[in-house]
Amino acid sequence: MSPAAPGVVTFVMDGKDVSARADQTVLAVAREHNVAIPTLCALEGLSTVGACRLCLVEIAGSPKLQPACVLKATEGLNVSTRSERLDKYRKMIVELLLSERNHVCSVCVSNGHCDLQSLAQSLGIDHVRFPYLYPSFAVDASHARFTLDHNRCVLCTRCVRVCDEVEGAHTWDVMGRGIRSQVITGLKQPWGESESCTTCGKCVQVCPTGALSEKGKSVAEMRKRRDFLPYLTQMREEHA
Amino acid sequence: MSKVRLATVWMDGCSGCHMSFLDMDERILEIADKVDLVYSPLVDIKTFPESVDVTIVEGAVSNEDDLKKAKMIRARTKILVALGDCAVTSNVPAMRNQFGTEGVLARAYLENAQINPHVPNKVIPPLLPQARPLHEFVPVDVFVPGCPPSADDIFSVVADLLAGRTPDLHGRGRFG
Ligand code: SF4
Numbered sequence: 001m002s003p004a005a006p007g008v009v010t011f012v013m014d015g016k017d018v019s020a021r022a023d024q025t026v027l028a029v030a031r032e033h034n035v036a037i038p039t040l041c042a043l044e045g046l047s048t049v050g051a052c053r054l055c056l057v058e059i060a061g062s063p064k065l066q067p068a069c070v071l072k073a074t075e076g077l078n079v080s081t082r083s084e085r086l087d088k089y090r091k092m093i094v095e096l097l098l099s100e101r102n103h104v105c106s107v108c109v110s111n112g113h114c115d116l117q118s119l120a121q122s123l124g125i126d127h128v129r130f131p132y133l134y135p136s137f138a139v140d141a142s143h144a145r146f147t148l149d150h151n152r153c154v155l156c157t158r159c160v161r162v163c164d165e166v167e168g169a170h171t172w173d174v175m176g177r178g179i180r181s182q183v184i185t186g187l188k189q190p191w192g193e194s195e196s197c198t199t200c201g202k203c204v205q206v207c208p209t210g211a212l213s214e215k216g217k218s219v220a221e222m223r224k225r226r227d228f229l230p231y232l233t234q235m236r237e238e239h240a
Numbered sequence: 241m242s243k244v245r246l247a248t249v250w251m252d253g254c255s256g257c258h259m260s261f262l263d264m265d266e267r268i269l270e271i272a273d274k275v276d277l278v279y280s281p282l283v284d285i286k287t288f289p290e291s292v293d294v295t296i297v298e299g300a301v302s303n304e305d306d307l308k309k310a311k312m313i314r315a316r317t318k319i320l321v322a323l324g325d326c327a328v329t330s331n332v333p334a335m336r337n338q339f340g341t342e343g344v345l346a347r348a349y350l351e352n353a354q355i356n357p358h359v360p361n362k363v364i365p366p367l368l369p370q371a372r373p374l375h376e377f378v379p380v381d382v383f384v385p386g387c388p389p390s391a392d393d394i395f396s397v398v399a400d401l402l403a404g405r406t407p408d409l410h411g412r413g414r415f416g
């Protein structure tokens with residue numbers, strides 16, 4: 001048997017041998033092989049932060065779970081993308097997200113087109129076992145074209161990253177700690193008063209929930225358009 | 241074969257779940273053949289009976305009467321079903337939770353009242369501090385999310401229960 005070509009690794013995923021480029025993540029390889037790993041914070045074209053932990057996978061010989069969106073494919077790795085333990089944690093994560101804010105799917109602009117809602121559905125979550133917090137969060141409708149509803153934010157930071165990395169404006173950031181964290185525009189100014197916002201709308205399109213939406217959209221009308229992101233990323237890579 | 245004793249209860253919800261139940265067209269006859277509807281807003285029985293096989297609850301637990309009923313129903317029911325997002329998550333009724341009962345009552349009965357503004361304190365049961373899902377108060381056996389759940393989902397759950405099977409929505413059930 002000849003040694004693997006440079007930069008190519010072979011590892012085991014769910015009991016099957018797969019090969020990958022050494023710079024690929026386990027998530028990317030899984031997607032190439034049509035292995036579904038749930039994700040929320042990860043989005044192709046943005047940097048990875050490993051924040052939501054939904055994509056955790058098991059590694060043989062290690063007690064620690066690793067996020068597939070960050071984990072690099074390495075020679076000899078043996079990962080499982082599905083198990084009872086993973087299922088348990090994934091459900092728990094989504095239930096906690098649902099309990100931490102006021103998602104109220106039935107009256108959301110993104111009802112039927114929401115990543116959080118469809119994650120709950122695909123994980124078979126039919127109720128939330130944790131007590132709902134029903135926190136008091138504001139809606140910022142000061143921007144001429146867009147609305148920010150903190151009640152529906154899952155703190156994935158997709159908006160922060162797309163604004164910084166793709167638009168180059170860095171209008172968005174996160175303030176506070178833990179459960180009190182909140183996305184902000186500028187130095188926590190009303191969004192409409194932000195001088196750095198270019199009104200490009202990229203944040204709205206990448207937001208997985210109804211937290212960011214276009215004004216004028218009613219219940220269930222907000223469909224996000226994310227096709228621009230892989231295109232821009234590809235253009236930049238090709239012309240780098 | 242003896243008939244299954246079925247009850248349906250309407251708490252803090254818009255009755256949309258009951259409407260969706262009725263929306264299952266001729267399949268409702270199939271169900272009607274197999275059940276005794278012993279209590280429901282759809283029939284004229286005033287008291288909740290002592291023993292019920294299946295009780296379907298629509299709506300959140302929102303006032304003291306809901307809470308009393310929830311406990312009584314649980315004690316008298318074999319299989320308790322939370323039907324729809326209000327029962328399962330508290331949904332729209334919970335949108336008042338962040339304002340407190342005083343704020344909500346003042347908004348409804350004082351600020352928006354043109355004639356004789358006053359907060360009612362007789363007959364109407366007092367609000368609980370928050371509207372919350374049924375399972376936070378009593379154990380629930382079956383959850384059917386959706387606002388409202390589709391007639392197909394309701395039929396499949398009820399048909400399963402009547403046949404003695406554990407209901408399985410096969411991933412169809414969804415919040416919202
Ligand atoms: S506003 Fe949307 S994109 Fe930004 S952190 Fe919240 S959920 Fe994520």
Ligand code: FES
Pocket residue numbers: 038039040041042049050051052053054055056067068069070
């Ligand atoms: S998708 Fe990997 S941690 Fe969020």
